[in-house]
Amino acid sequence: MNASSVSSAPAPVAPAAATPATPWPMPPTLDQVHFEVPDSAKVDPHETQLVNDLPDEGGLVERWHEMDSGSIPDGFRDKLYKGVITHVNDVLFRSRPGSPPQPEQPDHPGAWHFSALGDFGNGTKAMTDVIANLERWKPELVLSAGDQVYPKSTPENWQEKIDPMNKFGGLGSTVPFIPNMGNHDQEPTTAEYFKRFPYVEGGRYFKASHKNLDSFSLDTNQSLSPGSPQYTWLAGALAASTAPWKIIQIHHPMMSVLSKFHYKETSKLPGDLGPLLAKYGVDLVLAGHEHWYERSRPLNEEGTLQVTVGGGGGALYPFFYPQTKWSQTRDLDFGHVDFEVRGDDELVGRYMTRDGKVKDTFVVPNRTPGGWKAGDPLVGGAAEAAEGRPPTVMPAEPGAAG
Ligand SMILES: [Fe+2]
Numbered sequence: 001m002n003a004s005s006v007s008s009a010p011a012p013v014a015p016a017a018a019t020p021a022t023p024w025p026m027p028p029t030l031d032q033v034h035f036e037v038p039d040s041a042k043v044d045p046h047e048t049q050l051v052n053d054l055p056d057e058g059g060l061v062e063r064w065h066e067m068d069s070g071s072i073p074d075g076f077r078d079k080l081y082k083g084v085i086t087h088v089n090d091v092l093f094r095s096r097p098g099s100p101p102q103p104e105q106p107d108h109p110g111a112w113h114f115s116a117l118g119d120f121g122n123g124t125k126a127m128t129d130v131i132a133n134l135e136r137w138k139p140e141l142v143l144s145a146g147d148q149v150y151p152k153s154t155p156e157n158w159q160e161k162i163d164p165m166n167k168f169g170g171l172g173s174t175v176p177f178i179p180n181m182g183n184h185d186q187e188p189t190t191a192e193y194f195k196r197f198p199y200v201e202g203g204r205y206f207k208a209s210h211k212n213l214d215s216f217s218l219d220t221n222q223s224l225s226p227g228s229p230q231y232t233w234l235a236g237a238l239a240a241s242t243a244p245w246k247i248i249q250i251h252h253p254m255m256s257v258l259s260k261f262h263y264k265e266t267s268k269l270p271g272d273l274g275p276l277l278a279k280y281g282v283d284l285v286l287a288g289h290e291h292w293y294e295r296s297r298p299l300n301e302e303g304t305l306q307v308t309v310g311g312g313g314g315a316l317y318p319f320f321y322p323q324t325k326w327s328q329t330r331d332l333d334f335g336h337v338d339f340e341v342r343g344d345d346e347l348v349g350r351y352m353t354r355d356g357k358v359k360d361t362f363v364v365p366n367r368t369p370g371g372w373k374a375g376d377p378l379v380g381g382a383a384e385a386a387e388g389r390p391p392t393v394m395p396a397e398p399g400a401a402g
Contacts (some may be wrong), residue, residue: 108342112211113137117336118145118251118288120168120312121184123161126334127313129354131167135175136356137338141210142168142175143217145288145309146182146251153185153192162196178208181219182251182288205230207237212344214243220252224272231272238280244344244366246282248273253287255296255306257321277304283347283364291316293337293351294330295362305364307349311335329360 115134120127134142148168149157162168168177177197179185181204185193190204200206204219216234218224224231238246253259254269277285278300285299285306294308311334323330335353342348344366351360 108340110343112341113139114141114143114210114213114339114341115139115336116143116145116286116307116309116339117312118180118286118308119147119182119291119310119314121147121149121157121162122314123164124313126354128165130312130334130336131165133352133354133356134336134338139175139338141208141213142177143208143215143247143249143286144168144178144180145249145286145312146180146220147184147288147312147314148179148182148193148196150184150314152187153189155192158192158196176210178215178217178249180217180249180251180288181205181221183221186221205233207241209243211341212243213245213247213341214241215247215249217249220250220266220269223268225268226272235276238276238282241280245284245341245347246280247284247286248277248282249286251287252289253294253306253308254285255299255326256287256290257319257324257327258290274299278302283366288312292319292330292332293335293360295328295349295351295360296326297328299326303365305362307337307351309335309337311353328362331359333359335359 115137117130117134120130149162167175179197179200194202204222206217208215208217216237218234219230222230252266254273256266259267281302282304285304287306287308288310290308291310291314292308293311296306298304299306313334316332319330319332333353335351338350338352340348346366347364349362349364350358352358
């Protein structure tokens with residue numbers, strides 16, 4: 001399918017805002033982009049799905065639609081991004097550039113990005129959309145909240161849904177990816193999961209380190225009660241951590257409106273895990289399993305936040321229950337959270353839906369400054385810690401090992 005001509009190019013987008021109060025130049029520039037397309041493009045507004053209404057410069061409301069990107073002429077997809085269109089007639093449609101701009105280098109000295117997502121492993125378009133948007137922010141690290149594959153962790157499911165995209169455990173992945181053991185990753189066995197993430201060396205829970213961040217990827221399918229092997233390891237690892245940023249990755253959320261329906265251990269998490277968060281100044285708890293986005297209010301005097309990032313691609317389901325007291329905000333959509341690490345001072349979190357719209361921005365101030373040493377390894381497995389072996393260093397191109 002070929003387009004006949006392009007009558008104007010997208011206008012340059014405004015630079016990213018420097019403060020988190022205006023996280024991103026959304027909505028996009030008001031400059032219209034006109035494309036001529038052949039009839040064969042079959043751009044039909046009646047086949048599109050209403051996404052949003054946005055006020056125009058003149059106070060008008062433009063209607064945004066989303067259409068099947070397969071019907072967009074080749075060469076326009078990068079300009080349209082998922083086919084966001086505003087007006088259609090026989091041979092012309094016009095569109096605002098739907099694609100978010102490439103993130104610019106942060107102003108903050110030494111700032112870098114990492115991403116968080118969970119519950120993505122079904123190989124659907126929603127999954128690939130979320131991951132494509134995630135990559136625009138050029139994260140140095142991706143932290144998972146589990147369920148890297150659905151519905152079972154069989155060779156067939158990994159090969160069909162995850163391996164072909166060549167990232168996040170697929171062969172040839174290029175983004176350092178820190179997995180987490182979801183319930184779907186371990187059924188019927190964990191064999192395929194560990195094949196994709198050999199650098200965790202069989203650890204169902206482990207520590208990953210990058211620059212000024214330590215992340216502790218835990219296994220909520222197993223006990224975290226005081227006295228359990230996992231709790232004992234975690235308490236020791238947190239006590240030993242000198243990283244300014246401390247993050248915990250779990251699959252089943254600690255704070256949940258659905259905890260009584262989750263794995264039996266989940267209801268104990270606030271009592272088991274909660275005291276450690278305050279004691280060691282954990283900044284963030286990343287959770288999944290619930291297929292939506294939800295950010296908690298500060299959970300303790302240290303300001304620990306839980307952020308549920310379960311909209312990575314697995315089928316969405318309703319909230320089921322009204323928002324509870326601990327919950328600051330939530331959103332039922334596909335998306336991920338990008339974190340901008342502004343040195344040791346603050347994290348700026350941006351929740352984005354798969355079309356690149358930033359729908360929640362928050363700042364996490366640091367309570368535990370100082371301590372990171374250059375050259376700290378990226379991944380150290382629990383087994384290594386237990387055995388006193390030197391920690392593993394994440395391969396420069398982790399896909400080579402995946
Ligand atoms: Fe799950």
